Amino acid sequence: MQREVKFAGFGGQGILSAGKFYGEAGMEEGKEVAWVPSYGPEMRGGTAYCTVVIADHPIGSPIVNNPQDLVAMNRPSLEKFEPTIRAGGFILINSSLIPDRVKRKDVIEILVPCNEEAMKLGNNKAANMIILGAYAQCSGMLKLESIIDIVKTEFQRKPQFIDSNIACIMRGAEIAKREMENKN
Amino acid sequence: MAVNKIFERPVAMRENITHYCPGCTHGVIHRLVAEVLDEEGLREKTCGVAPVGCSVLMYNYMNCDFLEAAHGRASAFATGLKRISPEMIVFSYQGDGDLASIGTNEILHAANRGEKITVIFVNNAIYGMTGGQMAPTTLPNQVTTTCPFGRDTETAGWPIRIRELLSSLRTPAYIARGSAHSPQWIIRTKKYIRKAFKYQEENRCFSLVEVLSNCPTNWGMTPNESTEWIADNMIPYFPLGELKTPEEVDVPTQTMIGKDN
Amino acid sequence: MAKKLMKGNEAIGEAAIQAGAMHYFAYPITPQTEVAEYLARRMPEVGGVFLQAESELGASNMLFGAAASGKRAFTTSSSPGISLMSEAISYITCAELPCVLVNVCRAGPGLGGILPSQGDYFQATKGGGHGDYRLLVLAPSTVQEAVEHIMQAFDLADKYRNPVMIFADGLIGQMMEPVDFSTIKKGKPADHSSWAATGAKGREPHIIKTLYLQAEENEKHNIHLANKYKKMDIEKKSEIYGGLGKPELILAAFGTSARVCKTAIDQLNEEGIDIALFRPITLYPFDDVTISELANKKHVKQILTIEMNSGQMIEDIRLFTKSIKPIHFFGRQGGIVPSPEEVIAEIRKIIRN
Structure with a gap:
């Protein structure tokens, strides 16, 4: 069993951290994990992305040209990576910033208004946590509690942010659950 | 009749005959370093570093731990050794081609970081070991095998004054220029060298003593002519004396980034 | 310390500290x-x-100076930086000083690119600097293995008084994987008091040098070094992965390319296609015995070398198998990591023929 996801967005949207939290949660659940970033000049100002591979066996190639799922936080990410996703995968769209919709019919589109929801919960920097919660719900690879545990550890030194980040993750999960139910 | 010993080989020098040409002042400068190590009781905790150049075989003459570095890299090498063993006294002994040409970057940054090392910089205005080529310190119109018509400052630039160049750095340091051309200046140069080692021992600062030296062989002169040439030609361009001491009070730079900004 | 999700580069730094290397000299260069x-x-x-x-x-020359003290020190860089360090590497090897260098290899030649490559295989294994010298070269393929290799490298460097190079690539440096430091056996720094530069207190001075002007003396030193390199042969290590018992095709790959091959092999083995991977873990010394034994097996018909360069390790494969079976090559360059799909396509092509 192996599932790969690409987290993509602007530099500064916290997309690499979202991927890292997801990977760390996987590790805590005893899974094999590889977090592979894009690096170099393309990190500056443009699209930032990372691929997270979660598996229950040692991971061979950490580079995956056709990941199962995509988390797109901005428009260029959706345009660039939509065609690369494997059939049957999830494409999560941050509908606060992306007016477009998925063109393909063989993937599952999940719309999450990340920025608005984060704002509503009083933490406008936590749009990445909304989408992380949503993705965790979709993939079903990891327990939501594992991700919440990671948030607690990561924000140990800034405890004032723990609750709002957890709230964002829960909210994201809730939205994703509703979206999926609507699809069925 | 009682015999009074008034002159002997420093303990910090070995009983070896040097390979230096007759009249060369390297031997004098080696001895100054050795005498300072003896007198300051530093020999047993000192490591010398000599890179490529006439003094590459210095390890045969000095009676202390000695290491040979790559051409130009002695100050980087000495930095590594000093940083890992700060309790030791580390000095490098570098020529002008080594320090002022291929190793300029290394010396500049070692000085700028304020590495607690001592550098003896021997400047004889020529590449000695490879047989008399132009050095960064070769004087204008001075003839060498690679400037056979004399150094042309239009194409080769002017000789680099290392003492002045390094003294311009903001980092505290002890930087002086002595000379081995006369007994008076040999005595004064020893004082500079002593100070340079003292500063290191006190963990105060980077220290460098440039020593004007001769090269009778490649200059095509007798030893006496060569020391006169230092006095007549080199000293006017390379003035002697201390140029920078760590005691100098420097006005703090206003633009320093701090929490007040 | 439990498992930690760490970037390869950070894990490499931490591993060196855990191995007792408290002195690190370096210059910034992507991707390390x-x-x-x-x-x-x-x-x-x-x-x-x-x-x-x-x-x-x-x-690298600071590392040279630090290593002369006999204490543990190291540096890291990436390809163009390793070229600049090759000067010091040659000297350090000649002076027989223990130290560790890491090359987080990127694409060349020239400035090239910052993405992962294995283009420095020759430089690492055949000597990038001047003169007749060898480095012990370890090639990790995961972050955990990079950590293990760093810790082993300091022990090997001490044992042979020779620099050890970790040959990683941009992917291993940049990606995060779980790392567990607690499972790694820690060696003890060796006693180097017989030669290290520590001050000549109550003993004859120690001299560390690389100049041997007399040809006979220089030859003697070179023979001494050559004998040492021969002794290192016992350190060679490799892994055989996959296969269904009688592989007809052997893939040969190291580091990141080997991981890609593993994914390809898993898939093909599942389909019943019998292929296996030979992965050298030490690039120098190279595990000549294992690859030669494999190549001589009757059921092995062909060998396919997969590298992130234009074909460098393949020369060693040819040498050590005496080209007894056909040897093919597939590589990607410029910073591109071959995909498992590409490798599978290449395998099918070869098997069909």
Whole structure:
């Protein structure tokens, strides 16, 4: 069993951290994990992305040209990576910033208004946590509690942010659950 | 009749005959370093570093731990050794081609970081070991095998004054220029060298003593002519004396980034 | 310490500290700069020294000086930086000083690119600098293995008084994987008091040098070094992966390419296609015996070498198998990691013929 996801967005949207939290949660659940970033000049100002591979066996190639799922936080990410996703995968769209919709019919589109929801919960920097919660719900690879545990550890030194980040993750999960139910 | 010993080989020098040409002042400068190590009781905790150049075989003459570095890299090498063993006294002994040409970057940054090392910089205005080529310190119109018509400052630039160049750095340091051309200046140069080692021992600062030296062989002169040439030609361009001491009070730079900004 | 999700570069820095290397000299270069950034914070915590050098020339010669003390020190860089360090590497090898260097290899030649490559295989294994010298070269394929290799490298460097190079690539440096430091056996720094530069107190001076002007003397030193390199042969290591018992095709790959091959092999083995992977873990010394035994097996019909370069390790494969079976090559360059799909396509092509 192996599932790969690409987290993509602007530099500064916290997309690499979202991927890292997801990977760390996987590790805590005893899974094999590889977090592979894009690096170099393309990190500056443009699209930032990372691929997270979660598996229950040692991971061979950490580079995956056709990941199962995509988390797109901005428009260029959706345009660039939509065609690369494997059939049957999830494409999560941050509908606060992306007016477009998925063109393909063989993937599952999940719309999450990340920025608005984060704002509503009083933490406008936590749009990445909304989408992380949503993705965790979709993939079903990891327990939501594992991700919440990671948030607690990561924000140990800034405890004032723990609750709002957890709230964002829960909210994201809730939205994703509703979206999926609507699809069925 | 009682015999009074008034002159002997420093303990910090070995009983070896040097390979230096007759009249060369390297031997004098080696001895100054050795005498300072003896007198300051530093020999047993000192490591010398000599890179490529006439003094590459210095390890045969000095009676202390000695290491040979790559051409130009002695100050980087000495930095590594000093940083890992700060309790030791580390000095490098570098020529002008080594320090002022291929190793300029290394010396500049070692000085700028304020590495607690001592550098003896021997400047004889020529590449000695490879047989008399132009050095960064070769004087204008001075003839060498690679400037056979004399150094042309239009194409080769002017000789680099290392003492002045390094003294311009903001980092505290002890930087002086002595000379081995006369007994008076040999005595004064020893004082500079002593100070340079003292500063290191006190963990105060980077220290460098440039020593004007001769090269009778490649200059095509007798030893006496060569020391006169230092006095007549080199000293006017390379003035002697201390140029920078760590005691100098420097006005703090206003633009320093701090929490007040 | 439990498992930690760490970037390869940071894990490499931490592993060196855990191995007792408290002195690190380096110059920033992508894709290994995170080692310096990590150690700039971490070294002061453990009472060590991180020095940002003026250049790779500076860094490597500082390492040379530090290694002369007999204490553990190291540097890291990436391809163009390793070229600059090759000067010092040659000297350090000649002077027989133990130390560790890491090459987080990027695409060349020239400035090339910052993405992963294995283009420095020749440089690492055949000597990138001047003169007749060898480095022990370890090629990790995961972050955990990189950590293990760093710790082993210091012990090997001590044992042979020779620099050891970790040959990683940009992917291993940049990606995060779970790392467990607690499972790694720690060696003890060796006693180097018989030669190290520590001050000639109550003993004859120690001299560390690389100049041997007399040809006979120089030859003697070279023979001594050559004998040492022969002794290193016992350190060769490799892994055989996959296969269904009688593989008809052997893939040969190291580091990141080997991981890609593993994915390809898993898939093909599942389909019943019998292929296996030979992965050298030490690139020097190279495990000539294992690859030669494999090549001589009757059922092995062909060998396919997969590299992130234009074909470098394949020369060693040819040498050590005496080309007894056909040897093919597939590589990607310029910073591209071959995909498992490409490797599978290449395998099918070869098997069909």
